[in-house]
Amino acid sequence: MLDTVITGCGVDLFSPNALVGVNFGSIQMLPGGNGVFFAQAALTVGFDPTVIVGRIGGRDGSPDPIGQILMNNLVSSGLVCDLEFDAHYPTGQAVLIYQDRDRRIVIADRGASGQNDLSLARLQPHLEGADVVHVSGYLAIPELQRRQIIAVLGHAKSMAVKVAIDVAPHNIVTLIGPAETRRFVRSGDFISCELETFIALQSSPDPVQHQDPRTVHLASREFFRPDSSVLIRLNALSDFLWSTKSTFEVFRIPYTEGSASLRFTDQVFAQCISRALAGAG
Numbered sequence: 001m002l003d004t005v006i007t008g009c010g011v012d013l014f015s016p017n018a019l020v021g022v023n024f025g026s027i028q029m030l031p032g033g034n035g036v037f038f039a040q041a042a043l044t045v046g047f048d049p050t051v052i053v054g055r056i057g058g059r060d061g062s063p064d065p066i067g068q069i070l071m072n073n074l075v076s077s078g079l080v081c082d083l084e085f086d087a088h089y090p091t092g093q094a095v096l097i098y099q100d101r102d103r104r105i106v107i108a109d110r111g112a113s114g115q116n117d118l119s120l121a122r123l124q125p126h127l128e129g130a131d132v133v134h135v136s137g138y139l140a141i142p143e144l145q146r147r148q149i150i151a152v153l154g155h156a157k158s159m160a161v162k163v164a165i166d167v168a169p170h171n172i173v174t175l176i177g178p179a180e181t182r183r184f185v186r187s188g189d190f191i192s193c194e195l196e197t198f199i200a201l202q203s204s205p206d207p208v209q210h211q212d213p214r215t216v217h218l219a220s221r222e223f224f225r226p227d228s229s230v231l232i233r234l235n236a237l238s239d240f241l242w243s244t245k246s247t248f249e250v251f252r253i254p255y256t257e258g259s260a261s262l263r264f265t266d267q268v269f270a271q272c273i274s275r276a277l278a279g280a281g
Contacts (some may be wrong), residue, residue, distance in 0.1 A: 001036070001091070001092060001093060001108075002030075002031060002032060002065065002066050002069060002092070003093075003094045003110075004028070004029070004094070004149070005027070005028045005032075005094070005096050006031050008036055021093060022157045023050040023232065028068070031073045031077075033092075033094075033136065033166055034137070034266065035052060035134065036074070036168045037138075037266040038134045038164070038166065038266040038269065038270060039052045040079065041267040042265065042272075043077070044150055044267070045270045045271050046274060047270070048134065050078075051079070051080040051126050052074060052082070053082045053083075053116075053118075053122070053126065054081075054083050054084075055083065055084045055115055055117070056070060056071070056083050056091040056092075056112050056113075056144055057085070057086055057087075057090035057091040057111060057112045058085035058086065058087070058091075059085060059087040060191060063083075063085060063091070064091055066090065066093060067083075067090075067091035070091060072127060072235075084117060086111075088115075089111045089114070089115055090107060090112065091111055092108070092110045092111035092113040093108070093109055093111065094109070095107045095108075100249075103187045109243065110138075117148075118139060118145050118148040119148050120155055121230060123152050127155065130161045131161070131162060132273060133161055133162075133163055133164070133279060135153065135163070135164070135165050136166050136168060137166055138169065140176060140180075140181075141172070141175050141176060146180070150183070152189040157187075162190065162277070163188045163189050164192070164269070165185055165187065165188035165190070165191050165192040166192045166195075166266070167181070167184075167192065167193035167198075168193075170194055170196060170197050172197065173197065173200045178200075178201060181201060185224065185250070186225050186228075188225070189225075189227070189229065190228065190230075190231070190269070190272070190273050191230045191231065192230075192232075192233075192269045193230075193232060193233075195216070195232055195233060195234050195235070198232055201223060213248065214248070215243050216232060216234070216241055216243070216248075217248035220232065220243045223247070226245060227245055228245075229244045229268075230243045230244075230274075231243075231268065231269050232270055234250075238252055238253045238264065239251075239255065240268055242275075247248075
């Protein structure tokens with residue numbers, strides 16, 4: 001998916017006069033989606049090679065114009081690409097307009113990525129010899145893809161491949177329901193989510209209580225698989241909780257404005273996974 005990111009907006013986009021006197025600070029186009037962000041982050045922390053599996057618009061062995069831009073960028077960043085071409089749907093695109101680090105408007109068309117083949121037959125070759133398979137929660141929204149990916153993750157576990165899951169979007173619980181979301185996330189050895197998403201997953205959410213990192217740590221041990229490690233972004237100030245089976249750690253990472261903020265949590269997630277695997281080895 002290709003993202004157009006607009007930052008530094010001069011007015012409140014959530015006001016009735018949102019389109020009056022808009023002064024944007026910057027407009028950038030970059031490869032996007034949780035899978036792309038994590039793949040690029042994984043490469044920077046030493047997971048080499050890193051393969052990204054997806055689907056873009058195109059026909060007769062050639063991508064459409066947006067797909068070509070996406071492919072060129074991914075390949076130049078060092079990623080190995082397994083991209084199918086879809087003759088009926090264009091390459092997915094999203095427009096993200098940031099009011100500030102807390103608020104944004106997203107308009108997205110998944111396009112060809114919504115038709116992605118996630119069958120075990122396609123993904124099996126990439127699991128051979130892999131350390132980690134990363135899955136975005138967006139893949140779990142369509143029922144067919146959800147069934148496919150849960151089967152793939154089960155097979156990955158049987159091959160001793162670690163599973164990393166980004167529990168996104170923030171309203172995934174509303175979209176597919178608490179039971180299906182829990183079933184999906186319990187496939188993971190490493191989990192990443194926002195605090196609000198974590199609270200929504202629980203049966204008796206208490207937002208005030210869950211501001212305490214120790215409480216969040218203990219609750220995560222009850223909700224997620226006992227042996228999983230969980231990264232929870234506690235707030236927009238880039239405070240993170242890394243919760244493991246027996247310990248937890250709270251740390252703050254300097255926030256970066258602009259397009260880098262989109263990759264921010266994925267960079268932290270990749271670093272935590274790399275550190276955990278190095279410690280296990």
